[in-house]
Amino acid sequence: MPGSILETFEEIIDDEEELRILKKINEGKDLQKIIEEEIGAEK
Amino acid sequence: MRYDYEIIRDEGREEHKTYTPGPIPMELSDIVEIEAPNSSGKSTLLNIIALAFYGLKNDSIDRTLKKEMQNLYESSHQQLSFNLDVETENEHLISEKSIDSQDINVRDAEKDRPLPPEIFQEKYNLIYDIPDEPLNRIEKIAENVEDVQRDYAANVQDLNKEVSQLITEINNTNNEQRLETANSNLESSKSDKRKAETQLRNLKDKKNYLRDYTYSRYYKKYKEDYERKKDQLKSLKEEIEESEGSKDEQRQEVGDDKSSILEDLHKDLGNLRDRRDEVVELTQAIFSEDDQKVKELNNLKLDPSKASNFRFSEDIEVRIEEIREKVEEKKDSIKNQDAYDQANFYKKMYNFLENFKDKKIQLPGGTPVSEFIEELQDEKERYDQLIKEKKKCSQALSEVNKLSERKDEIEETYLKDLRELTEAGKGPSESQSQQRKLETTKESLEAKKEKYEEYKEKYEDRNEPNLDEVRDEASSYVGKWEKLTEEDLKEKIENLERQIDTKQEKIDTLEEKIERFSELKEKLESEEPHEYEEYEEELNELRNTLQDLRNKLSNKFKDYINDITRGEIKGEPDEMQAKYNEAVFSYLGERMGSFQYDDREYQAAKINLIEGKIYAEDGTEIQFQDMGTGHKQSAYLKSLLNTDDDRKIIALFDEVAMMDNESMQPIYDELKKLKNENKLVLAVIVQHTDEELEITQIS
Numbered sequence: 001m002p003g004s005i006l007e008t009f010e011e012i013i014d015d016e017e018e019l020r021i022l023k024k025i026n027e028g029k030d031l032q033k034i035i036e037e038e039i040g041a042e043k
Numbered sequence: 044m045r046y047d048y049e050i051i052r053d054e055g056r057e058e059h060k061t062y063t064p065g066p067i068p069m070e071l072s073d074i075v076e077i078e079a080p081n082s083s084g085k086s087t088l089l090n091i092i093a094l095a096f097y098g099l100k101n102d103s104i105d106r107t108l109k110k111e112m113q114n115l116y117e118s119s120h121q122q123l124s125f126n127l128d129v130e131t132e133n134e135h136l137i138s139e140k141s142i143d144s145q146d147i148n149v150r151d152a153e154k155d156r157p158l159p160p161e162i163f164q165e166k167y168n169l170i171y172d173i174p175d176e177p178l179n180r181i182e183k184i185a186e187n188v189e190d191v192q193r194d195y196a197a198n199v200q201d202l203n204k205e206v207s208q209l210i211t212e213i214n215n216t217n218n219e220q221r222l223e224t225a226n227s228n229l230e231s232s233k234s235d236k237r238k239a240e241t242q243l244r245n246l247k248d249k250k251n252y253l254r255d256y257t258y259s260r261y262y263k264k265y266k267e268d269y270e271r272k273k274d275q276l277k278s279l280k281e282e283i284e285e286s287e288g289s290k291d292e293q294r295q296e297v298g299d300d301k302s303s304i305l306e307d308l309h310k311d312l313g314n315l316r317d318r319r320d321e322v323v324e325l326t327q328a329i330f331s332e333d334d335q336k337v338k339e340l341n342n343l344k345l346d347p348s349k350a351s352n353f354r355f356s357e358d359i360e361v362r363i364e365e366i367r368e369k370v371e372e373k374k375d376s377i378k379n380q381d382a383y384d385q386a387n388f389y390k391k392m393y394n395f396l397e398n399f400k401d402k403k404i405q406l407p408g409g410t411p412v413s414e415f416i417e418e419l420q421d422e423k424e425r426y427d428q429l430i431k432e433k434k435k436c437s438q439a440l441s442e443v444n445k446l447s448e449r450k451d452e453i454e455e456t457y458l459k460d461l462r463e464l465t466e467a468g469k470g471p472s473e474s475q476s477q478q479r480k481l482e483t484t485k486e487s488l489e490a491k492k493e494k495y496e497e498y499k500e501k502y503e504d505r506n507e508p509n510l511d512e513v514r515d516e517a518s519s520y521v522g523k524w525e526k527l528t529e530e531d532l533k534e535k536i537e538n539l540e541r542q543i544d545t546k547q548e549k550i551d552t553l554e555e556k557i558e559r560f561s562e563l564k565e566k567l568e569s570e571e572p573h574e575y576e577e578y579e580e581e582l583n584e585l586r587n588t589l590q591d592l593r594n595k596l597s598n599k600f601k602d603y604i605n606d607i608t609r610g611e612i613k614g615e616p617d618e619m620q621a622k623y624n625e626a627v628f629s630y631l632g633e634r635m636g637s638f639q640y641d642d643r644e645y646q647a648a649k650i651n652l653i654e655g656k657i658y659a660e661d662g663t664e665i666q667f668q669d670m671g672t673g674h675k676q677s678a679y680l681k682s683l684l685n686t687d688d689d690r691k692i693i694a695l696f697d698e699v700a701m702m703d704n705e706s707m708q709p710i711y712d713e714l715k716k717l718k719n720e721n722k723l724v725l726a727v728i729v730q731h732t733d734e735e736l737e738i739t740q741i742s
Contacts, residue, residue, distance in 0.1 A: 005191045005687070011626040012600075012619070018592045025198045031205050039581035 044725055045070045048091050048125035049142065050115070064088070072740040073131050073725050074714050078732040085729040089695045090115055092727065093171045095127040095138035095147065096693055097160045103187075104171050108697075116145070128152075134691065134724050167724065168690040170683050173698045174676035182608050182652060184634055184682055188627055189604045196596035203589040209575055210582050216573040225567055229560035236553040243546045250539040252517035254501070255508035256524055257532040262502040263510060265495040268456075272488040275300070275460075279481050301464045305348055308457040315345055315453060317526060318446040325439040326366060329373060329432070340366050347453075353461040355450060363450075367443045374436035377429060386426030393419045449528055459487070603627075607652050624653070632658070636685045636713075638678040639706050640665055647678075677706035684713045692717060694726040702730075711741050 006026050013019050017038075024034045036042050046069055050062040065084040067077060079085045090098075094112050098104055115123055124142040129135070135152040149158040158166075214221065323341045330337060340362045347355045377383055396416050404412040463480060502508070514521050524532065575582065603623045606612045616624065631650035635657070638645055645659035655667045657678070667675070680696060694714065699707070710728070717723035726741075 005188055005630065008188070008626045008630045009195075011629075012623050013592075013595070015588070015591070017588050018595075021199070021202070021588070021592065022195060025195060025202070031202050034202060035206060035209070035582075035585065038585050039575070039578040041575060041578050041581075 044073060044075075044130075044727075045128045046088070046091070046126065048087075048123065050087075050121055050123050051142065052121040062087075066736050068738065071727070071738065072742070073129070074718060074723070074741040075726070076728045076730070076739040076741060078730055078734070078737040078739070080733060080736070081731065083736060086111070086697060087115070089171065089697055089727060089729060091123075091125050092127060092693075092725070093169065093695055095125060095140070096136075096149065096167065096169045097147070097163055098169060098171055100160050101164070101169055101171075103183075104169070105173070108171055108173065129693075129725050131724060133721055136724065166690060167693055168686060168688070169693045169695075171695040171697075172680070172683060174679050174696065174702075175698065181631065181635075181650060181679060181682060182610075184631060185604065185608050185627065185652060188630065189601070189608070192596050192600050192604065196593055199589055199593045199596060203586060203593060206582055206586045206589060209573075210579065210586065213573040213576055213579050213582070216567075216570050216576070218567075218572055218576050218579075222564065222567045225560050225564045229557060229564055232553050232556040232560060236550060236557065239546055239550045239553060243543065243550065246539060246543050246546060249517075249520060250536065250543065251505075252513060252520055253524065253532070253536055253539060255505050255513045256510070256517065256521060257529075257536065258498055258501040258505055259508050259510040259513060261494070261529060262498040265491060265498050269488070269491040269495040271300075271303075272484065272491050276481070276484050276488055279477070279484055283477050283481065301461060304457055304460055304464070308348055308453065308461070311449075311453055311457070312346055312348075314526060315446070315449050318442065318449050319343065319345060322366065322439060322442045322446055325435060325442055326370065329370065329435050329439060336362070336365050336369055347458055348461075353458045353465065355454065355458070359450065363443060363447050367440065367447075370436050370439045370443065374433060374440070377433045377436065380429070382426060383429050383433070386423075386429045389419055389423045389426060390430060393423045445528065445531065448530060452528065610652055610655070612653060624651075625649070628652070628658075631682070634685050634687070635678055635682040637709060638674070638681055639709050640670055640674050642705070644709065671706075673702040673706035676702050677709055680710050681713055684710070684717065689722075691722055691724050692726075693724050694728075696726075696728045697730075699728055699730045714741060 006022060009022060010019060013022070021034065021038065024037070046064070048064060052060050052062065054060050062084075065082075067079065067084055067088060071077075077085050077088075090108075090112050093101075093104070093108070094116055098112050099109060099116065115121070122142050123140065125138070125140050127136075127138045129137075130152075133153075136149065136158070137152045138147060138149045140147050149163055150156065151158050319340065323337055326337045326340070327334070343359055343362055344356065345359065347353055350356070393416065396412060396419065399412050400416050402412065406412060406415055463483065466476075466480065524535075527535065599619065600623065603620050604627065606616075606620075607624060607627055612620070612624075628649040628651050631652070632647040635647040635650060638647055638657070645657075645661065645663060645665070647657055648660040649658040650656075651658065657665045657667070657670075659665065670678070676699065680699075684692065684694065686692065696710075702710075714723060714726045
C-alpha cells in the first residue's frame with residue numbers, strides 16, 4: 001500500500017495503539033504475530 | 044523498445060484484411076513522443092503496449108481505454124498477435140501473444156522467468172491515460188484514498204475476528220473464573236430448586252385444603268338447600284292434592300320454613316355488611332372519610348328482612364353503581380397520566396434488570412447495570428405512589444363487584460324463597476296460583492340439584508373430607524376463607540392451580556440448568572487452560588481498539604472522503620473532519636508536486652477539492668478554473684507520475700494535443716527525473732497532428 005496515505009492517517013489518528021496496528025498491517029505482518037506483539041505474548 | 048503486431052480483421056464478404064505497424068517505426072527509444080496524423084496507428088500502438096502489460100487487469104485504467112483494449116483483444120471479427128521487447132539498462136521485458144491463443148506471456152528476459160499478472164503488478168506500475176477533464180481525474184486520485192481506507196478497514200476487521208475468536212476460545216476452555224462461576228451457578232440453582240420444591244409442596248397442600256374446605260362446605264350447603272326444596276315441593280304437591288287444608292296449620296308450616304331461612308339470611312347479611320365495610324374502608328383511603336358518596340354507602344340499611352316485601356332497597360344498587368363509577372373514573376384518570384406510563388415503565392424495567400444486578404454487565408455508554416438499577420430505584424420510588432393508588436382502585440373495584448355479587452346471591456338464595464313463602468302463607472286461594480308456585484319451586488329444585496350434584500362429585504373425589512376436621516387442620520387458612528363467597532373460593536382454587544403450574548415450570552427449568560452447569564463444570568475440570576488465558580484482559584482491550592479503529596475507517600473516514608470526492612460538505616466540518624480534509628488535500632498536493640501556471644513553476648502544497656483551489660508552497664492560491672486546459676492536463680499527468688510506491692513506471696499518455704511546450708516541459712522533466720532514479724521503464728506520449736509524422740526522443 002502506498003506509504004504516504006499511511007502518513008496521511010498518522011496526521012489524523014491520535015491514538016498511538018491504532019496507528020501502530022495500521023503500520024503493522026501496512027508492513028504485511030502476519031495477523032497472529034500482530035496479536036502476540038500487541039498483548040505481549042511473544043514466544 | 045521494439046515491437047511488431049498483426050491484426051487480421053474480417054471485413055465482410057469473406058474478405059480478411061491484415062493490419063501491421065504503419066509509418067511509426069518498429070523500434071523506438073524508451074522515452075518518446077509521437078506526433079502523427081489520424082490512422083497512423085498511434086493509438087493502436089498504445090493499446091497494444093497496455094494490453095501487453097496486463098492493462099485489462101489494471102483497476103486504475105479508465106473504462107473507455109479498457110474498452111478499446113478489449114475490442115482489440117476479444118472481438119469476434121478480428122484476431123491479434125504481438126511481440127513487444129522493452130530493454131533498458133536495468134530491465135528487459137518481453138510480452139508476446141500469438142494469433143491462435145488468448146494468452147499473453149510476459150517474461151523478465153534479464154532473469155529469464157515468467158511474470159504473471161500479480162507479480163508484474165507488484166513490480167511495475169502501468170499508467171495509461173488520456174488527460175481529458177483533468178480535474179475530475181484528480182478526484183480519482185482522492186478515490187484511491189478511499190480504496191486504501193477500505194483495504195485497511197478489511198484488514199482491521201480480519202484482525203478483530205482473530206482476536207474475538209481467541210476470546211471465545213478462552214471463554215470456552217477451562218479457566219478459574221469460569222469454573223468458579225459454573226460452580227456458583229450450580230449451587231445457587233440447586234438451592235433455588237430446593238426452595239421452589241418446598242414452595243410447591245406448600246401450594247399443593249394449600250390447594251388440597253382449599254378444595255376439601257370448599258367442596259365439603261358447598262356440598263353440605265347445597266345438600267341442605269336441595270333437601271329443603273324437595274320438602275317444599277312435596278308440601279306444595281300435598282297441598283294441591285289435598286286442595287283443602289287447615290289454613291292455620293299451613294301458615295304454621297310456612298312460618299317454620301320462613302324462620303329457618305331468616306336465620307340463615309341474617310348470618311349472610313353479616314357477611315354482606317363486612318363486604319360493604321371493606322369497600323367503605325378502601326374508598327375512604329382513595330378519596331376521604333368525608334366523601335359524600337362513601338358516606339351514603341356507609342349509611343345504607345342492608346337488611347331486607349325488615350321490609351315487608353323481602354326486597355333490598357333500590358338505593359343499594361344506586362349507591363353501589365355510583366361508587367363503582369367514581370372509583371373507575373379515578374382509576375382512568377391515573378392511567379391516563381403520562382407519569383403513570385413512566386412509573387409503569389420504570390417498575391417493569393427495574394423488575395427485569397434486578398435479575399442481572401449481580402452480573403458484571405455494562406450498558407451501552409459504559410454504565411454498570413448495578414448503578415443503573417440504583418438510579419431506576421430512585422425514579423421508581425418517586426412514582427410508586429401512583430402505582431399504589433391505582434392498585435387501591437383495582438382492589439376497591441374488585442370489592443365493589445363482590446359486594447354486588449353477594450347481594451345478588453342473597454337475593455337468589457333467600458329473598459325469592461321468602462317471598463314465595465309469604466305468598467304461600469297468605470293461603471292458596473286459587474288452584475292456578477298454586478300451580479304457578481309448583482312450577483317455580485320445581486325450577487328452583489332443579490337448580491339446587493345441579494349444584495348439589497356438582498359438589499357431590501367433587502366432594503367424593505376428595506374422599507369425602509369432614510368440614511370440621513379441615514377447619515381444625517388448616518385453621519390458619521380457613522379463618523380467611525370463611526368470609527369468601529363461592530365464586531371467590533373457585534377463583535382462589537384456579538389461582539392456586541396456576542401458581543402450581545408456574546412453580547413446576549420453574550423447577551423444570553432449574554433442573555435443566557443444574558444439568559447444564561454440572562456438564563459444564565465436568566467439562567471445565569477436564570480441560571487444559573487456553574494458552575492465552577492470562578492475556579484475556581489485553582485481548583479485550585485490543586478488541587476494543589480494533590473496533591474503534593474500524594469504525595473510524597469504515598464510517599467516519601468513509602463519509603469524509605465521500606464529501607471530498609463529491610466536492611461538498613454538509614454543514615460545518617467538525618475538528619476531526621477538518622483535520623482529515625487538510626491531510627488529504629496535502630496528500631493530493633504532494634502527488635501533484637510541481638506544476639506550470641502563468642509562465643512560472645509552482646510547488647503544490649495542497650489541492651482543496653471543496654474550494655476548487657490549488658495552494659502553492661509560496662502561498663499563491665490558484666483557482667482551478669483560472670488554469671488553462673494545458674496547465675490542468677500537465678498538473679494532472681504530474682500527479683499520476685508522482686507515485687508514492689517503489690514500483691517502476693510504464694507511462695502511456697494519449698491525446699495531449701491541448702498541452703503546449705510550456706505545459707509539456709514539467710512532464711518531460713519528471714520523466715527524465717524518474718529515468719535517472721531508475722524508476723521508469725518506458726514512456727510513450729502520443730498526440731494528433733495534421734502535419735507529417737514526427738518522432739521525438741526525450742532525453
